[in-house]
Amino acid sequence: METFLQFLNDYTLRNVLLGTAWIGVVGGSLGTFAFLRRQSLLGDVISHATLPGVVLAFLAWQRRDIGVLMVGAAGTGLLATALIQVVDTRTNIKRDGAMGVALAVFFGVGVLLLSMIQNLPTASQAGLDKFIFGQAAALVQSDVTVLLVVGGVVLVVLLLLWRELKIITFDPDFARATGFRVTILEGGIVTLIVGTTVMGLQTVGVILMSAMLIAPAAAARQWTDRLSIMVLIAAVVGGASGAAGAAVSAFGPQIPTGPVVVLVLTALVLVSLFLGRKRGLVWHWRRQRRSRKLADPNTVLGALGALESAHAGTVRGHPKAVVRMAVGQSAQVGQALAALRKAGLADEHDGDWSLTERGRSEAVRLARDQRG
Amino acid sequence: MQTMPPALEVNDLTVAYRDKPVLWDVDLQVPTGVLMAVVGPNGAGKTTLIKAVMGLMQPAAGSVQVFGEPAGRQQVRRIGYVPQRTSVDWDFPTSVRDVVAMGRYNRGGLWRRADRRDAERVARALATVDMEDLADRQISELSGGQQQRVFLARALVQDSDLYLMDEPFQGVDAVTEQSMVAVLRRLQEQGRTVLAVHHDLRTAPAYFDWVALLNVRLIASGPMATAFSECNLRETFGGSAPEWTTPPATTAA
């Protein structure tokens, strides 16, 4: 406890906590839109593609201020998204292939550049490879200021364009039809995603930053049906995970921040998937259990009759699973079928159920009664 | 006497996908105040016609005029649009009321937020389509017919003089269909114009008073009584006999 208080008082650590949590907040908010637009993996490509930009910016300015590196990172990140867009719309290559190419080539070039500057005489390149997995402990006051400004700009734009982003995400055709400049706005969203991704370079690292965009949104979606609340929850989830990751990795210098943050996030996603309000798997299973009541023999008889008239001519029967589907999603039909056989209305051959002559006329009578 | 320009005038509209024509040289006039059905077989370009007018597709040639003025981003704002129900993700985290409110998102600039007038307009549209009880439902909980009514309500709050609807009755039950037709009639009484893609040839004469028969090119258009002839229908649908067995004139209400 005492160490923890000490830890909170530590000036450096406060910076680290604040910076990483803030990245989580911004990542969660913006990631919500990426998630809903099914662009989750775009963040993955962008974050890998920032690596050559980081190294090039370092080579150009010979400094490793986070602001400088973020400019380079955003440059190659945007270039990668442009490449994907061109290949996707202009060639027979599918989007996933275009993304794979962009991710691999940009990252590969980044690795090449990184290996080249390792041979340079300047000593200041040391630690540039920390950008792969992130090292939050390296955050200083000025870095945090840059992060606060960049993140603040992203969030302000998000709020200003709230209705625009919402409508082009939900129904781009309608948005265009009502006079919104959808293409420009879509470019805007991608730019915001790039901006958010480059924020996480130093603390979370280029490989895992995409999780900061996807996971908070995936968790938040399970708790609400409102976009605004979803963004708020995602921001909280992202912020909390960021802070937790930074805190844990601060205890040991050999612990990289990115992986810890991602594991915390994953745990929150799993909890949300199971327990999320209304949508959660646990509630789903319970509802299913309750609704899986025994099917009424008459209903099953009617379903079998309908099946047979639909497949008239083919006298073969229908397996139990097909009967169950005909009756309704998850009813138990076994006992009802057994009862029908006992009454001489249905029969089974090699697991296939069919109506007897008597059963068929009974089914017809039932159908007539229901109609009348 | 000054003649009123037609609500919609399409001249020589040709739309192609690469070098495959989807619409060939279509000339169509939709007079102000009519309910016009667009009828034709699958792949006839009905949706394309709507999308081209809305500026969602780039035509290879031709021009579109809305109330006598060339269609552009500004003119398009005067059109209410009901897209196909399947064009969006219904699992999106939003409520019925929110979706309807999107019909007014294009009013005002960056700083304007929804005000009480917008809220009242949305509530009224929801009441018109009988959805006020479901206003705060999440949209994934709606049936097909309810989704269609949400889209209609969203178009209503656009407060337009011309409405383009892409299969508004698709997946709708009979009762809902009747109430939606009543909404269209009310729009007509208010002097507005509706152009709707319609699939059911049996109900077309009852629901609409004008018709455009389309099969890549425009076969015929005009008042139901003259244009909806057996001869024109045969030309539109070709050998693929449509589901009208009795002459359409006798089924007209």
Place this chain on the structure above:
Amino acid sequence: MSSLEFEILATAMTVSAACAVPGAYLVLRQMSMVADAISHTVLLGIVLAFLVVPLYGHPLMVFGASMMGVVTVLGIDLLKRTGLVREDAAIGITFPALFSLGVLLISLLTRDAHLDEHMVFQGDLVYSVFQRLELAGRGYGPMTLWKMAGIFLLNGALALRFHRELKIATFDPVLAATLGISPSLVHFGLVLMTSVTAVGAFDSVGSILVIGFMVVPPVTARLLTDSLARYLGLSLLLGCASALGGFWIARTVNGSVGGSISLVMGAMFVVVLLASPRRGLVADWHRRRRQRVEFAVRMLVIHLFQHRALGQRTEENHAGHLEAHLGWSAEFSRRITELAEARGLIRRVDTHWLGLTSVGERQAEQALAG
């Protein structure tokens, strides 16, 4: 070239070839990003296998580590099947989690030289050839070379043996099922092949560059050909050519071999993207322009045909009014009119009014009928 350099080059080419085989099918099956996920998560497999069998490169360890690829795909499937997240998010949640676990285990548990963070993301071809295969006191060259050659032969043999199954299951899963080929068996077979290859290539190119080796050559090949056989051959060829070019660049700039190969692959892709005779952007641009002109000629013919009933001299048929009615520029209208006239499709009734020739009329009728 020294013998060491030759060994590095041979290893690089073998890695490329081994990766191209599963890669070609992954691209066709639109699993590029699944391959990305697998290439990340085999790291965890390697760490776990290493804890059990601390013999790097041992076949058992390779196989054990590869199971993580199958686990990844199962995990993605499971997430997708809950219906709560879509496929892209399912991939984007699964692989960072498993990858993070791997990285964390490395930094916490092992202090082994083979598994440091540096190796994780880029591997080292030069370093990897220092691991020699020795049998009974005699050296037989770099171990990685033998390992990757083995994996390449295995991949190639499997692809040849199951060519029909892979092909049918990729293009028509329903047909495959009726022919008794299990699409999911083919799917997981390919996943396992991908994982084994990724694990095998781990120490030479690292776990992330391997996705480039798998995806970029086939995507490039896809831009060059529509024939499956030629596509597979080209994927191999482009992979090996990139290895050759990349090796040369790495030697020149004294940089990472894997990174240089990625660079060459990327450059090849961009060149092909621009200049491919069938699918390239330049060819496509020309084709679109040509199509626009051809289409416009047909359109003019149809336009005149549609309005012939109105009599010969209406606005619609006036040469000067094409602009207003078809929305064409004056220049474009003139060009199209002249072209149609030269082809004998239209004629001038007098200087300003246009009419169809009998040839043009027949063409219009055909166009409208079909």
